[in-house]
Amino acid sequence: MTKCCTVTLPTEMRDVKIQNYINGEWAAPSSGAYLKNYNPATGMEIAPIPDSKSADIDYAVHAAKSAFPMWSNMPGVERAAILNCIADLIDQNCNILATLESQDQGKTVASAAAIDIPKCAAYFRQFANYITEGIRETESSMKLVCTTSSINKLVPSSQRATTQHVASGVAALITPWNFPLLMVCEKLAPCIAVGNTCVIKPTELTSVTSYLLTHILQAAAVPKGVVNIVFGSGVNAGEPLVKHRDVRLISFTGGSVTGSKVGALAGGLFKRVSLELGGKCPSLVFSDCDLEYAITTHVRGAYQNQGEVCLSASRQYVQRDIYERFLDGFRQQVRQEVHVGDPANPATFYGPVVTKQHMEKVTSYIRLAQEEGATVEFLVNPKDSVTNVSTGGRLTIEGLEGGYFIAPTLITNVSQGSRVMQEEIFGPVVCVLPFDTEEEAVQLANDTQYGLGASVWTEDPEKLERVMRQINAGSVWGNNWLAWDDCMPFGGMGCSGTSREHGPWSLEFYTETKALYTHTV
Template sequence: MTKTCTVAIPTDMRDVKIRNYINGEWVAPTTGQYLKNFNPATGQEIAPIPDSNSTDIDHAVRAAKAAFPMWSAMPGVDRAAIMNCVADLIDQNCATLAALESQDQGKTVTSAATIDIPKCAAYFRQFAKYVTEGIRETESSVKLGCTMSSISKVVPSVQKATTQHVASGVAALITPWNFPLLMVCEKLAPCIAVGNTCVVKPTEITSVTTYLLTHILQAAGMPKGVVNIVFGSGVNAGEPLVKHRDVRLVSFTGGCVTGAKIGSLAGGLFKRVSLELGGKSPSLIFSDCNLEHAVTTHIRGAFQNQGEICIAAARQYVQRGVYEKFLEMFRKQVRQEICVGDPSNPKTFYGPVSSKQHLEKVTSYIRLAQEEGAKVEFLTNPNDPAVLNVSTDGRMTIKGFENGYFVAPTLITNIKQSSRVVQEEIFGPVVCVMPFDTEEEGIQLANDTQYGLAATVWSEDQNKLMRVMRQLNSGSVWGNGWLAWDDCMPFGGMGCSGTTREHGPWSLEFYTETKALYTHVL
């Protein structure tokens, strides 16, 4: 079954009027209150965000609950047709979505248009395909020595068994601000593909493209109540959503502190919970690696998306034999090739961090490193006329964007492993590069963290590469690469980085309940 559909969405931020999307309708928050929202490149106010509360959440959950019997009973092929139409509309509006995503979050238009928005469409197509093909069930057949056929008589029999995956009910999907639309689609696609309905609560810092998604969902023919999106703060909207009695499962991506609170609230109410939390990802760069490739990749890993990536290469350990050479190459290439500034300029590598509050957080870590006596370098291009000033804590003043939240590419060396700058997630364009001597020491340093989301290992020795990769306590480990993504593989972390695995079949497992069905053949 195929669907053909079109949609008209605002192309100018001035025309974006964000409202909650509940039961297929756009409605103002019951409070009548809105939160301020800012373009991080200019500091100017843009589309206000509804300051929703528990009443709005209750309306949304009720709508999702009412829609669940119809949606879960709909043939998978029909759900898939709607999802494929969503994907088509995302692709058709890629340029608009990328431009507005950039104005709302700070990432470059190029990054949003070539990575984020296409991936959103890909998630819907991927899970439409899964649900069309059907979830692979486990089957078993066991010969039993005896089966009771009456109170006193037993006979031999065969027991056949199969699993059945069924939709869970109403899901709460709570998403972060670093990849606003992408993270919504990553959760939404598998959730509704298997027959769940949901309430999405995007971050109040970056809500614009998620609001635009509501127009796409409606144009694609999504039935009323299947997807409800409520905007607002974590305290006023997120917490009531997690605690709502009719929410069966909760998927959250964000920071560890909030994740711990959500895990406690939801777990205490016996809800299924997925927590994808922070990271402080290590890299082990051995002296026998392809150094040019390693340097180039680690620059991208440190500064892509302003460093606002949970698996950013934030801790880079370089074997002492090539440590100084690595730093020399790193400094030179960043100064020559990393342009910071106007997010709409195709030459810009990264733009401003997402908010003024986050700017304060990132620069506070830079100041801490300076106070501890570390060597802090701001690797800006001295010949870039757009860079008007770099302050002592890394804040950049960009011509034409003087009120934006820009941070210089920051390299920190000569810092202790125990420093908070090394141990805590900064989530900005700040990288610590430290030396190590032996393989054993490198592994110990890499694993010396509360996190365990991702890691990379660099060596031309394939035996060493695999040996070290297997010893790192991370949910994803790349050898001689970084962020070469495969959405059919599990993603998630250890320790403070999370509790579950999602993507591909692992998402299908999370968003369904699994039943075991037994039959006896006498």
């Protein structure tokens, strides 16, 4: 670890007072208005969110624009030292960040502490290393003819060329609610590593850890104006940020409907845009797979993080001759091992979904499946403190009666064309259908408007390679799910997005590439 200062963060939600962070200082929203915020496990109000408006965005963008010349010209090794300091401070406060993120989003403290928060720190270290080593430039040389003293006189000559990656300017980073701090850090680290400044607009549904990050940024001596965080709704804060004339590039992660609006607004203004959008990810389970391992991984893929994962294995296709065995094993494992309840309990596998409104959206899909005649099963663990299961799958948990809990839901005998199969539900709901042939499996997997992720399960290496290459998705796993490599490109096809980020792909997105030609005689 690098030598770094310390920071004191609030350890209790009651001590969190969310404010905008602009030009290195905290400030109330110009309107003086705040949005209500709720703990999804209890339904009780917690830290309100600033309802920022275009005036706050103007102030933040101006601060970022003013800081850009200084920050972009700072030697990479100095920027890297600051990024490493941010990483150290995140690590030092992992438990606090995980606990408060759980109370704000609903995910378990255990998963946030083991996965989300450490990955936040890892992103800053990764891009500190990249920028210390320098971006790899492309060099070329060629023979040519050119003129010397007369425009009609051509003489043999040569030319050397190289690329130069330069920071773009002010970036808008707009992030979702399912991985609140992780998605901010995933974008922020490469953005500022290469010399950009930015304005971050976190989702108004889960803003607590983004606010805590502002204290870490200040303690790490990030210069004023380099990173600005403005809280508020998409309409009041997000749209003015996207449309702002001084914002040069936009990185957005969220739903496909909102993403299409962002793309339309930014495209007409000639901004560079990265859209990482929704998914309805298929998995293809062939009869020659390791069935026990496949079942275990598909349970995790269906219900991890309450199913609030864009890469969730929400469409599972199983070859017919093992279909019933797969379902029997899936049901048994969920009822025995998937615990739903208090996200602070280390034994809990998943907690509540993020908001009451989102709970109602998810349960509306469950009711739709029931109305269409599909088989809907609520795989409740008998050891959980569940006092009631509604017809739509809402769970009432003893001691957390106001929470937004949904049962692990399994849907079978559903039509491939149903909205339940075709639209992103983003909750603990999985559909499982049989298939017969390899050709049918590929057709079913590609029968979607999305193209974010997929997985293929077979012990036949030739089949595995063949099928993986036929699936239209940005990330395809063979005999695994969500085994992540942050040095590989991430993004989707179709309604799942338009570009690639992570690793060197992030360096490309967050920089402008120049070609420099030098004539040599």
